[in-house]
Amino acid sequence: MHRCFVVISMAWLAGACADPDSPPALDAGVVDPPLRAVTVTVEARRLPMADVPVFTSTADGRFIAEGVTDAEGKVTLMGGATATALALDTRTAPIGDDDEVRLELTQIDPPVPSSTWAIDIATPPPPNLGLRLVTPCYRGSVDVPSVDSTSVTGEGCGRTETLGLVADGTLGDTHLARATSVAGAPARFETWHGIQPIEITAHVS
Amino acid sequence: MTTWTYAELAPDFRYWLREGLPVGLPGVVAVSLDGGGHYARRFEDAPPALTVEATDFLLPLQPPVLYGDAQGLAVRLTDTGRAFDDCEVVFQAESPGFMLWTIHTGPLADANHVVRVPALPDGRAIRMISGVEVTCIENRDFADPTRPERTAVGASRR
Incomplete structure (x- = not known):
């Protein structure tokens, strides 16, 4: 049996508690789902997060069960209305009707691993002051030495299927291509899209 | 802007x-x-x-109301009649190490809603060290591509 003692030290918070003996009731109609096995997946920028403590709770916040994610970022627990990933950025979300929930953390620890991608730049970009490879799981980019490069190594998720290739030009002359790697074949970049600035007007005073 | x-x-x-x-x-x-x-x-x-x-x-959200009692912490949203795809309740806490909590509500047909902060598995106390910010979203990820995705925000009074 787990018990929770809550410390509230902020004066403003105490002031917000109009009646500490009458905590807010759950919304009418909120009923705890029956206990059943639920699958929790913890990711950060689409990378599975291993060894993250996870626990499930009832709708009114009572603890049910806890576990730790495996190498695929998954753990199966008894639940429950919600699941919580207990990390530096602690995230709670309701468990879906399919008995699954995905918790997306923003913290990456350990850092994004290094990967190698096979690429084929079938059509050179119009501008070519520098090529960069981008992946969904990493906000940075990996420099591509030249349009003749067939392999690139850097930080980013290797399991992703869709890749982006950014060709830097002079200001306002950037181009973008995307490619999908199928069955381990090189990601083939063929079509480039120019980025055109648009004018945005806001009347919000 | x-x-x-x-x-x-x-x-x-x-x-x-x-x-x-x-x-x-x-x-x-x-x-x-x-x-x-x-x-x-x-x-x-x-x-x-x-x-x-x-x-x-979207119009701003009403300031969330914070509660604490022996059962734990709770945040009440009071935007009666407003529906959202999801709301995020964010606050900072110590337990005793620093924690940044983000609690998703899931779809809300009526944002007059109580969000309970889950009790920690080992019964550790949770000390809130910030106010609470709430962001609610409608048409998330452009589920209806003909409509905009919009958010409304609110914060607890200090």
Whole structure:
């Protein structure tokens, strides 16, 4: 049996508690789902997060069960209305009707691993002051030495299927291509899209 | 006011741009109000221009009300009658180490709603060290591509 003692030290918070003996009731109609096995997946920028403590709770916040994610970022627990990933950025979300929930953390620890991608730049970009490879799981980019490069190594998720290739030009002359790697074949970049600035007007005073 | 754009390379892959949209790829233009919510439109092709009016933005949320008792902590949202795809309740806490909590509500048919902070497995105390900020979103990820994605925000009174 787990018990929770809550410390509230902020004066403003105490002031917000109009009646500490009458905590807010759950919304009418909120009923705890029956206990059943639920699958929790913890990711950060689409990378599975291993060894993250996870626990499930009832709708009114009572603890049910806890576990730790495996190498695929998954753990199966008894639940429950919600699941919580207990990390530096602690995230709670309701468990879906399919008995699954995905918790997306923003913290990456350990850092994004290094990967190698096979690429084929079938059509050179119009501008070519520098090529960069981008992946969904990493906000940075990996420099591509030249349009003749067939392999690139850097930080980013290797399991992703869709890749982006950014060709830097002079200001306002950037181009973008995307490619999908199928069955381990090189990601083939063929079509480039120019980025055109648009004018945005806001009347919000 | 802040404006940002991104290109969608795949449904789960957005490439952030400083300005503009890539022709031939779906892209998003969003305008965020300082301390307020955002209004975003998705385009299959780059529009030449976009004009945003004050009425395009959602009204702010009512300040969330905080509660604490022997059962734990709770946050009440009081936007009766407003529906959202999801709301995020964010606050900082110590337990005893620093924790940044983000609690998703899931879909709310009525944002008059109590959000309970889950009790920790080992019974550790949770000490809130910040106010509470709430962000609620409608038409998340452009589920209806003909409508904008919009957010409304609210914060507890200090």
